[in-house]
Each structure stands twice: as structure tokens, then as C-alpha cells.
Amino acid sequence: MxxxxxxxxxxxxxxxxxxxxxxxxxxxxxxxxxxxxxxxAKEVSITINAGDDMKFDLAEIKVKEGQTVKITLNHTGKLAKEAMGHNWALLTQGTIVSDFAAKAMQAKDTDYIPAGATEVIVHTKLIGGGQTDTIEFVAPAKGVYEFICTFPGHSALMKGTFYVE
Ligand SMILES: [Cu+2]
Known part of the structure; x- marks a missing residue:
């Protein structure tokens, strides 16, 4: 018991x-x-402005791996696409920006994105003053990436860092 x-x-x-x-x-x-x-958050929206002064108003963008990223590029200037065109191109890791910019410069027919370029993950349209373009994509693997405008001569100033955390 x-x-x-x-x-x-x-x-x-x-x-x-x-x-x-x-x-x-x-x-x-x-x-x-x-x-x-x-x-x-499943989705993140980011707005980037660029004017006739040839500058992005963001030098850094931070997103999370797997997030749906919505990028809106606004051209806040007045100059035409042919004179002061802007785009936003996200480059693969390891791309040498100056080398790719030199290659992109020759791709006028395709708005300075060489056809089938493996260096570009995603990009907006090339736009002129007053225009806007939005793209949507899934953030790539964690890491540090670079973004640029591929219009001839612009990437020296129009560039930034894209962090995927
Ligand atoms: Cu530009």
C-alpha cells in the first residue's frame, strides 16, 4: 500500500x-x-526616385530572403529618355559593375540592357522625365547585391547596395 x-x-x-x-x-x-x-512581411514595396541630377534617392535597399519585392522607379526630372534615361537594374553577385556598364552602353537597341545578359537579375524599363515603372520579383538568396542605372555614364553615380537578409 x-x-x-x-x-x-x-x-x-x-x-x-x-x-x-x-x-x-x-x-x-x-x-x-x-x-x-x-x-x-510577405511583400515589401520600395519607391526610388531619380531626376535630371542623375542620382537615385536611395543608396541602400534592405529586404528579406523570399520576400516579394515591389520596386517603383519614378523619374522626377523633365529630360527625355534619350538624354537622361533611367532604369533600375539588380546585378548578380560578382558582377564587375564597370565591366557590365561598358557592355550595357552598347545595347542602345534594347534600352541598355544587353539581350540575355546573365549579369542582370531583374530590371525596370528605361524611362524619361515624368515616367514611372514598377516591377515585382522574389528576393534572391541572402547576400549583398548591387543595383545600377545602365544608361551610358550613369552607373558611376547611379548605384547602390541591395541587401537580402
Ligand atoms: Cu540613369
Whole structure:
């Protein structure tokens, strides 16, 4: 009788300990999921402006891996596409910007994005003053990328860093 009640007590204790452990770990998990810092938005919208001064108003863009990224490029200037065209091109890692810019410069017929260029992950249209273009894509693998405007001579000033975290 004494043995049995001791066993029952141990069993009860073990059950309680186990049960509270489970509750604790579940509680922690729920807390993590609900914490705002851990919530990754499925989509992110970014607006970049560039005018006749040949500059992007953003030098850095940060997104999360797998996020749907919406980039809107606004040409806030007045000059025509032929004189002061802008685009936004995201380049693959390891691309030498100056080398690619030299290659892109010769691709006037395709708005300075060489046909089938493997250096470009994604790009907007080439636009002139007052125009806008929006593109949507899934953020590539975590890492540091560069973006430029491929219009001849622009990438020296029109460039920035694209972080995928
Ligand atoms: Cu440009």
C-alpha cells in the first residue's frame, strides 16, 4: 500500500513535470511567432526616385530572403529618355559593375540592357522625365547585391547596395 502510493506520487510528479515542460516550450514558441520582430512581411514595396541630377534617392535597399519585392522607379526630372534615361537594374553577385556598364552602353537597341545578359537579375524599363515603372520579383538568396542605372555614364553615380537578409 505504501509502495503503491509512492509510485503514484512519482508518476504524478513525472506527469506534472513533463506536462509543465511541454506547456513551457509551447508558450515560448507562441511568443516567438507573435513577436513583431520575428514577423516577416510577405511583400515589401520600395519607391526610388531619380531626376535630371542623375542620382537615385536611395543608396541602400534592405529586404528579406523570399520576400516579394515591389520596386517603383519614378523619374522626377523633365529630360527625355534619350538624354537622361533611367532604369533600375539588380546585378548578380560578382558582377564587375564597370565591366557590365561598358557592355550595357552598347545595347542602345534594347534600352541598355544587353539581350540575355546573365549579369542582370531583374530590371525596370528605361524611362524619361515624368515616367514611372514598377516591377515585382522574389528576393534572391541572402547576400549583398548591387543595383545600377545602365544608361551610358550613369552607373558611376547611379548605384547602390541591395541587401537580402
Ligand atoms: Cu540613369
Amino acid at each position: 505504501k509502495k503503491l502510493s509512492l509510485f503514484a506520487l512519482v508518476a504524478l510528479f513525472a506527469f506534472t513535470a513533463c506536462n509543465s515542460n511541454t506547456e513551457k516550450s509551447e508558450g515560448t514558441e507562441t511568443l516567438t511567432q507573435e513577436s513583431p520582430a520575428e514577423v516577416v
